[in-house]
Amino acid sequence: MESSSARSGGSTRREATRQKLYEAAVTLIAEQGFSATTVDEIAERAGVAKGTVYYNFASKSVLFEELLRHGVGLLTASLREAAERTDREGGGKVDALDAMIRAGLVFIDRYPAFTQLYVAELWRTNRAWQSTLMVVRQEAVAVVEGVLREGVADGEFSDEIDVQLTAAALVGMVLVAALDWKSFQPERSLDDVHAALSRLLQGRVSGRG
Amino acid sequence: MESSSARSGGSTRREATRQKLYEAAVTLIAEQGFSATTVDEIAERAGVAKGTVYYNFASKSVLFEELLRHGVGLLTASLREAAERTDREGGGKVDALDAMIRAGLVFIDRYPAFTQLYVAELWRTNRAWQSTLMVVRQEAVAVVEGVLREGVADGEFSDEIDVQLTAAALVGMVLVAALDWKSFQPERSLDDVHAALSRLLQGRVSGRG
DNA sequence: GTTTTTGAACTGACTGGTCAGTGCAAAAAT
DNA sequence: ATTTTTGCACTGACCAGTCAGTTCAAAAAC
Incomplete structure (x- = not known):
């Protein structure tokens, strides 16, 4: 099996998900602040499951x-x-x-x-x-x-x-x-x-x- | 701007406690933000009991x-x-x-x-x-x-x-x-x-x- | 004797992080 | 061509811990 990096240069799908998470997080954190924003909210706004946040980023x-x-x-x-x-x-x-x-x-x-x-x-x-x-x-x-x-x-x-x-x-x-x-x-x-x-x-x- | 105006019931003691709480809260919230700062921390830093916070203010x-x-x-x-x-x-x-x-x-x-x-x-x-x-x-x-x-x-x-x-x-x-x-x-x-x-x-x- | 403070115990809601499992498309085997 | 395997990306219920706010009897300050 090949690692994902060899598979036509870094999966586009993952990058798209990260982008969605950025956009969701930026809005929410700007409005409420870091601590007041929950990971659940970010996930929901981005339209992904909570686990996906942790699949893409080590922590909040x-x-x-x-x-x-x-x-x-x-x-x-x-x-x-x-x-x-x-x-x-x-x-x-x-x-x-x-x-x-x-x-x-x-x-x-x-x-x-x-x-x-x-x-x-x-x-x-x-x-x-x-x-x-x-x-x-x-x-x-x-x-x-x-x-x-x-x-x-x-x-x-x-x-x-x-x-x-x-x-x-x-x-x-x-x-x-x-x-x-x-x-x-x-x-x-x-x-x-x-x-x-x-x-x-x-x-x-x-x-x- | 310190004098607690000409209010009749304005006890000095209470005002002093409130001042201590302000000072504690301002530092902590400036460092960590509102949500990340706990009421317990504020009370501790002000040197008063947690109950005192709620005796003096309705809420955080x-x-x-x-x-x-x-x-x-x-x-x-x-x-x-x-x-x-x-x-x-x-x-x-x-x-x-x-x-x-x-x-x-x-x-x-x-x-x-x-x-x-x-x-x-x-x-x-x-x-x-x-x-x-x-x-x-x-x-x-x-x-x-x-x-x-x-x-x-x-x-x-x-x-x-x-x-x-x-x-x-x-x-x-x-x-x-x-x-x-x-x-x-x-x-x-x-x-x-x-x-x-x-x-x-x-x-x-x-x-x- | 009234006001203010204490301090510890308690509750109930919420939150970051986890994990066993699912779906799927490409690769490999047949 | 069809079946099987692989592993990435994602899922969502769950857990252990945290925190705002409450309660209250008793002490201290006024």
Whole structure:
């Protein structure tokens, strides 16, 4: 007998099941939190039996950890792509920042539940997946920090800015504004929200209109 | 905001017990989340018997709800005070915003656990205390929105800014930057962090140093 | 003497994780 | 071509443990 890996490269069926479980878990955990969400609920929402959850993931925590890695991976890739594209097109670092803001908004627009869950868990301590979360956070924030550093290096940004703090503040600005948008003004367009944040980034809030 | 108002039956002893329970609960829930924190843990950490918890609060949820109200009350008062003080001293609206950023940082510096817990719960849906949270959030954000509106009214801010979104973004900026500060660079001074955020607020990031 | 706290025992519902067994499609044997 | 075997993916009843909330007699604090 052949192992499944030799059987036309990793069973599609299993991957589909895992995807369904991710989607079910992300929604439920975003709404209720990790501990308040039961494995039975996840299984039911995904339309599989409880045993299937444990066939595909070692435990509830492991399911959640892999979900985090999966999601932040998507975000990081998207941010990186935005920065690189702007670079190729000969834009400055402000344009890169702006493009990343948009990429962030697009991501949150597409995966609001994941974003919610991420924010809710990020600053917790003493949890099993703490280290996973740190690694994954750093990957994402590092992209922003990188652009800021390059901007300082070629004189586009003041060399007095605090790269780490500024990066965190920018991420927070987008995160919270976007969650507010989705929660309280979901009818607004992405462009609209993007414009408001752009304005804030470029200091066009104070001063004449 | 500590005085138990002019209520006739407000025994001091009872109030002290409630305070101890708040403090125990805030830490534990910030670390582990609401569902993962047990009433037994809270009682133990507060140094009281489990029965005392139920003598003072109707349920675990009610304890948490009152905790939320209590905490956000402190923050709102602090923000309001900062805005009014700046006003009295004849500062402009930018100064008021700046003072509120500082007030926010001071608050988070003093009550990091509460802040963590607040952020973690804010965008959840389908929870018992959802409505409480909304009310309380709006109180706090409204202070920022108020200052922005006044600034627009007397021409200090562009009338093209989106008050609601900008307020949310500013709150997010401070929130996330401060949590990052506390989590990853706790040795930095508040002044330092404040300076970095001030710079960002006033658009002194891009452009010459 | 009234209010508040104690602390331990108890209940009943719920939950993460387990496991013996099922279904099925491809491979092997006939 | 047909029968048999293999093993992956999945199932769902079940178990052992946990936790919110209750009860209450007695002590302590006021």
